[in-house]
Amino acid sequence: MRILPKSDTSPSTKQADLKKRPRRLRRSESIRALVRETVVRPEDLIYPLFVVPDNRPHVEIQSMPGVFHNRVREAVEESLRAYDAGIRAVLLFGLPESKDAIGSASWDPSGPVQSAIEAIKNKIPQMCVMADVCLCEYTDHGHCGVIDSQDVDNDATLPLLAKQAVSFAQAGADFVAPSDMMDGRVAAIRDALDEASMSEVGIMAYSAKFASGFYGPFREAAESTPQFGDRRTYQMDPANVREALREMELDVEEGADMIMVKPALAYLDVIRAARENFDLPVAAYNVSGEYAMVKAERDPDLDQARRRRSDHHVLRRGLRY
Numbered sequence: 001m002r003i004l005p006k007s008d009t010s011p012s013t014k015q016a017d018l019k020k021r022p023r024r025l026r027r028s029e030s031i032r033a034l035v036r037e038t039v040v041r042p043e044d045l046i047y048p049l050f051v052v053p054d055n056r057p058h059v060e061i062q063s064m065p066g067v068f069h070n071r072v073r074e075a076v077e078e079s080l081r082a083y084d085a086g087i088r089a090v091l092l093f094g095l096p097e098s099k100d101a102i103g104s105a106s107w108d109p110s111g112p113v114q115s116a117i118e119a120i121k122n123k124i125p126q127m128c129v130m131a132d133v134c135l136c137e138y139t140d141h142g143h144c145g146v147i148d149s150q151d152v153d154n155d156a157t158l159p160l161l162a163k164q165a166v167s168f169a170q171a172g173a174d175f176v177a178p179s180d181m182m183d184g185r186v187a188a189i190r191d192a193l194d195e196a197s198m199s200e201v202g203i204m205a206y207s208a209k210f211a212s213g214f215y216g217p218f219r220e221a222a223e224s225t226p227q228f229g230d231r232r233t234y235q236m237d238p239a240n241v242r243e244a245l246r247e248m249e250l251d252v253e254e255g256a257d258m259i260m261v262k263p264a265l266a267y268l269d270v271i272r273a274a275r276e277n278f279d280l281p282v283a284a285y286n287v288s289g290e291y292a293m294v295k296a297e298r299d300p301d302l303d304q305a306r307r308r309r310s311d312h313h314v315l316r317r318g319l320r321y
């Protein structure tokens with residue numbers, strides 16, 4: 001390659017002797033589309049929806065502009081809109097009418113999530129309806145399991161998670177998605193589903209769910225902030241990748257059909273490790289704080305939709321390799 005002499009200030013007088021010019025592949029949108037290595041389709045995405053009891057208002061969640069507390073009818077309308085846009089899966093989170101120490105509202109067959117599952121499946125049978133399985137939205141203390149001496153009792157929590165999962169499956173969920181991070185929950189849920197003759201219902205396990213400040217807006221949305229302590233005795237230490245692989249391995253052994261990494265963008269190395277080590281579908285949860293960060297940008301020059309798209313491309317790339 002020849003370099004233009006420093007004294008030459010005219011940009012067009014001499015052409016560098018370059019045989020290889022990667023920019024040829026970027027000259028037009030048609031060419032860029034032709035050679036694009038990663039494509040994000042609406043079908044690749046799962047749309048999370050918050051469902052509240054019918055006596056509550058349909059309100060926007062302050063920390064997540066554009067995200068609402070939906071009553072069952074709005075959850076159905078939103079699912080229809082999503083389906084028309086090409087989305088083929090929704091993931092439901094529920095806010096019950098009342099909370100108690102063991103989260104018993106979560107297996108009420110007429111609870112908001114159960115009712116929404118039924119209503120969405122009735123209206124859009126083709127939609128894959130997933131339901132988040134955890135107790136934190138349903139317990140008065142806000143932790144993901146039963147409390148014993150200021151800590152979550154792992155083994156006492158398992159049958160409750162199983163009960164909740166079976167209840168969602170009976171309402172018509174295609175997948176249940178345990179997000180609690182208890183040891184052995186996937187096996188407990190798999191056994192309970194099979195015993196209830198619902199072996200066709202799948203499990204998408206939040207396998208590597210890291211304790212994170214990125215969940216703040218979600219807690220406001222799900223009204224699930226812990227009343228004491230934090231979740232670090234069950235959610236993972238953000239410093240650990242090998243431990244994340246161990247968690248995934250256990251979930252795979254216990255019968256998970258998909259594994260998940262959460263949060264997503266700050267854990268691309270974990271997503272990559274998941275893809276390289278396991279053959280199951282890997283999901284990446286782009287969480288509330290990641291969404292809120294994009295939405296919080298007030299810079300008029302920042303194209304939020306474009307930034308969301310580029311975030312999704314990054315994630316899709318990690319999931320493919």
Ligand SMILES: [Zn+2]
Nearest residue numbers: 134135136144
């Ligand atoms: Zn939880």
